[in-house]
Amino acid sequence: MEAKTARTLLVDALLGGLVAAAMALPMLGVRLEDSANGLSLSGRLDWVAWAVGIVAGGRLLIGLLRLLLAGRVPSPPAPPRAVMAYVGWAMVAFALVLPFLPFSGRNLVDKATLVLIYVMLGWGLNIVVGLAGLLDLGFVAFYAVGAYSYALLSQTFGLSFWVCLPLAGLLAATFGMILGFPVLRLRGDYIAIVTMGLGEIIRVVLQNWQDVTGGPNGISGIERPSLFGLSFKMVPPEGKQTFAEFFGLEYSADHRVIFLYFLILALALLTNLFTLRIRRLPVGRAWEALREDEIACRSLGINPTLVKLSAFATGAMFAGFAGSFFATRQGFISPESFTFIESAVILAIVVLGGMGSQIGIVLAALLLVGLPEWFRELQQFRMLAFGGAMVLIMLWKPSGLLSTREPTIRLKDTS
């Protein structure tokens, strides 16, 4: 028995090393050098050896640790729903006071805003992936549609942020429906491939439709939002008051940062509230039923086309809101911001959070977006840390950080 486990461990480590070798040989093993007689290749086999050694050793270590810890570390029991509700409220309360805490500064609030954008995107994608079970890899397309909708509507028609926000959501939802049609007949991984392609199509269109979108130059000078007509600029536009004047404060650029923070917090909480509510409604239950078994859904008279399209449209709408916010926060957008890697990060947040768990998504967003921001000093090793964190979570909790599902209705509560 002992010998057998030892052998499996070794074989496992060797296989890992082999894969690492295959990957590292072309990527690390060869180096292009500028020598006297033109370019030449030189080998870097020592690097390959290091990579193979680290991977094989790591695999062996993980295997040993699992063997030693098996049965000794009980996996923590799922927290009861009352506790989770308290945790949720505590998080909201913390988010509300964060900008006024003594240690928080402009930098921290700015980073928190970024994390909240991803929390909101995660919650939006969670509707499509976590509830309806449609693996959408092109989610960033709707984010882009929202951002460009706001930028173009505001620049062409001079509409304010508050008018554009619902319009951008509506446009993104429409795109969600349009892009939903081709994937209606597909299942599982095939949906992922097609949505990924559709997401790229949107980005390529944005990049090349020079007359409208500005092409790779993007759109700059996007109007910043105002609070009931109060501007956050140092010098307000003609006939407008500034926020600082109105409240008799001294002008500070921090006001806008804090305002933007609360804006995204409100949008994100709206998304959360919507999801919590829709789960208890027929549409939400149909989404979850569709994730569980499409054929059974059909046998119960549920129209799968409507269910899928509504999930795509709703998820896209929230991405559209987030996109408008992104555009107004940055003041500049270009297709660069909407590459496939963004979709991948959002999906990673949903999967790591535990599909369908709202608080799990917040934790995952903090981990995947917040931590790399704090560890910016690590520079290119950030991605290494990102990958490492993903691997660790998947080893420790293969179904996501928080993956227990709460029933949307209980018989004992209804009597």
Added chain:
Amino acid sequence: MRFGGLFAVNDLSFSARPGDITAVIGPNGAGKTTLFNCITGFYKPQVGRITLNHPSGPILLERLDDYVITAKAGVARTFQNIRLFARMSVLENLIVAQHNALMSASAFSLAGLLGLSRYAGAERRAVERARHWLDKVGLTSLADEEAGSLPYGHQRRLEIARAMCTGPVLLCLDEPAAGLNPRESAELNRLLLDIRDENGIGLLLIEHDMSVVMEISDHIVVLDYGRKIAEGAPAAIKADPAVIRAYLGEPDEEEAG
């Protein structure tokens, strides 16, 4: 119904009456499940006609999409390999089955989103209906459990309850007794007779378990190679030489017993 050159169900006609339990039996591969898939719209027959005499008038099933057949014509079904919403609770399974009624009550969930009382009332009625069927199948105490965690026999009964929650006029059961022990099988018999007598709907079932078939069915249709070889009351079917031949094989075959 044809798959390539193979006629899975061919030249078959029979009727299942409301208030009757009609059993479809036949050896493996006789086309029983294919027949079911045609009736419930999962397959579209190339030739032929399936008419449902709905209380509101006759409906041609072979022209409708599968989900429309359940929603509009009132044909519900269960599956040979149970298809529950495994990670949803037992109660949720029964509520999802009433999706269409709840959708129209909540104006596509919008009324519910705004918290209007119209939806709350509809949901209460849906829960009442679910509770009724939970009592019938004896799963009330397990209503808040995950459906996938139930024992096999319970899952079978839950699937029947879920189908009944759609309010059907015809209930199609694909091997409801498969994998049940004798006690569970007897309970199932009682449940099916109960549904027939109380709801007055038609039941159509595929079954291999002859104790179930002979005990509860009013009418039996026997298929072999996609054709009907016999039809009649249980006693007549038991004695029919064509049926015995289909089940036991021709006397001159090797495996004849």
